[in-house]
Amino acid sequence: MADGPTINTIAERAGVSIASVSRVLNGLPTRQETVRKVMAAADELGYVRNAVARSLKSRRTHQVAFAMADVGNPAYLAMLRQIQPVLKAAGYRLVLHSTDAVVADEIDVLHSLGERYVDGLIMSPLRVTEAHLQMLAAARTPVVIIGQVPDGTRVDNVRADSRTGVRLAIDHLYALGRRRIAMVNGPLDTVPGAARGAAYREALQDLGLPYDENLVQIGDFYRAEGGRAVAELLARVPDVDALMCANDLIALGALDVLRAAGRRVPQDVAVVGMDDTDLAAASWPSLTSVSLGSAERGKAAAELLLERLQGGDREPRRVTVPPELVIRASTAGEPVGPGGPGAGYGQRTDEGGKA
Amino acid sequence: MADGPTINTIAERAGVSIASVSRVLNGLPTRQETVRKVMAAADELGYVRNAVARSLKSRRTHQVAFAMADVGNPAYLAMLRQIQPVLKAAGYRLVLHSTDAVVADEIDVLHSLGERYVDGLIMSPLRVTEAHLQMLAAARTPVVIIGQVPDGTRVDNVRADSRTGVRLAIDHLYALGRRRIAMVNGPLDTVPGAARGAAYREALQDLGLPYDENLVQIGDFYRAEGGRAVAELLARVPDVDALMCANDLIALGALDVLRAAGRRVPQDVAVVGMDDTDLAAASWPSLTSVSLGSAERGKAAAELLLERLQGGDREPRRVTVPPELVIRASTAGEPVGPGGPGAGYGQRTDEGGKA
Incomplete structure (x- = not known):
């Protein structure tokens, strides 16, 4: 603690654990609130801000995934045609998953969020199982679900009627x-x-x-x-x-x-x-x-995800598009x-x- | 060099630079030939083999990308329906890119290979520009091109007639x-x-x-x-x-x-x-x-890519599917x-x- 701030002094100032500071500095998944506290503390202590930013930035992939239930169904293509430009304009490359609505493949995609190869995910499951809900609850990467989820599920959600x-x-x-x-x-x-x-x-x-x-x-x-x-x-x-x-x-x-x-x-x-x-x-x-407003649902999902990517924490939101x-x-x-x-x-x- | 092999002794034995050994041990992109030499030397010297394997493994994403020129064209879906099961059976998750045949987007996908978020790429460009060829020549990640490329291009290639x-x-x-x-x-x-x-x-x-x-x-x-x-x-x-x-x-x-x-x-x-x-x-x-054998071309491309992912170096191969x-x-x-x-x-x- 002699010359300049360390992980300990930042943790003390931020009122969070050393492990949390470490996670933030390494760009690992962390609650947005914690990220903000740590970065504010680092700022106040004169921690070389760019290094923090660089570290965080280096963990950003600038990729977002869209997991489609049926890539051969033009309803999902209509969503895709709205999602892609919204995210592209914000500097994100879109990658697609074709899950064929197979639950195991969807769970695998949710699980892969832990590998941090994307910064966010839009998914359109046809079946929402207990496994989906557990993975969603555990995900540290922003997810938007297009489709019905049980009431009370804490996830951004776009629905048709x-x-x-x-x-x-x-x-x-x-x-x-x-x-x-x-x-x-x-x-x-x-x-x-x-x-x-x-x-x-x-x-x-x-x-x-x-x-x-x-x-x-x-x-x-x-x-x-x-x-x-x-x-x-x-x-x-x-x-x-x-x-x-x-x-x-x-x-x-x-x-x-x-x-x-x-x-x-x-x-x-x-x-x-x-x-x-x-x-x-x-x-x-x-x-x-x-x-059922495929295009509107795609656009709404992309915008909800962008808000999360750019703004961070807020209450989960639900958008319903009328038929x-x-x-x-x-x-x-x-x-x-x-x-x-x-x-x-x-x-x-x-x-x-x-x- | 007292107790057990080090990066220096492995480099000496393998006849490669210390930097190369470091790259291999860190799982960074390296010529397959170098990887083989380094791993053989590590083996001979009794280097803890699992650590090498683990290190290499940890850089594997077990993801492969398919960049489609038009996700709304069922010809590409026919390819996808063959590519997906071949790769899935080998333990790879497939991610898709929808490039709309926009050259800049295809170049961006090729460029993103440097970020190592996939272990391999299948791409179907409609236009093959000088920029494509440069990126292909520089790519350290295996790529298979579905479509025509200029003769002499060193890339695995599947063609229609x-x-x-x-x-x-x-x-x-x-x-x-x-x-x-x-x-x-x-x-x-x-x-x-x-x-x-x-x-x-x-x-x-x-x-x-x-x-x-x-x-x-x-x-x-x-x-x-x-x-x-x-x-x-x-x-x-x-x-x-x-x-x-x-x-x-x-x-x-x-x-x-x-x-x-x-x-x-x-x-x-x-x-x-x-x-x-x-x-x-x-x-x-x-x-x-x-x-034009979309299904056959997809299958051939997936198999060529798997060979590269599993076997490593060989001369680029070309498969032509008859109409x-x-x-x-x-x-x-x-x-x-x-x-x-x-x-x-x-x-x-x-x-x-x-x-």
């Missing part, structure tokens, strides 16, 4: 006179599968339609699996007149199978997708779809202009593709 | 009686754009067809841009009877625009895509497409069975989607 989204779609189909409305869903042990299945049931009840188990078909959130589910459904319930599909990929699979079966869309069977991806506008017939029904040919028959059937709150008509 | 692929497609269209065959291409300053444009010209010459500049339209390798290019082409050359599209996304844009213009596919205009992505089989009409024409409804009119028109070497018929 697929329950209201399903409601908008079912109400639309009902208004078109459809009464045999089937639900083609992904696995019920996923958060979106469970939420969308429950919302379908609720919407039918509120409309006074009977809930018929035969009208519910579970597959997976991919095109081929969606097609297979619809083929099974058609074989079992030939008089179905509308399909509420839990995402656009399932709906595209439905269009493939309906076409092959000689069923006209929408005259015989109306089809609604979910996520309003680029593929919905570009498919033939173009696909009515519930936008919107986008009406196209797969339910409307003919393209309808603004003010046509179904134009109103939470609805939008779209007269063509993006090409 | 799009020249032969274009030839297969043009010959097919010619055999169907088409004589006004247009080329809808991506930018000519990309390696695939240049190769496919040249191949189109050659194929016409060999068939004795005139080369008409009006039949060449340059857009970009995306669906919307492909659609715009085809709209311009149709306005200028209404009598076009076939479109050779430089990838499937362009071809899907072409189908959108032809449908909107009331042109029947293939009766009025036959359409061929390239890459034989999942979207080709699933589109309506289903799309004849030249497979195959997959005939579907967009040229054949009716689905044709095996042995039907066009069945033969380098050709395959496909009777439906994958749903």
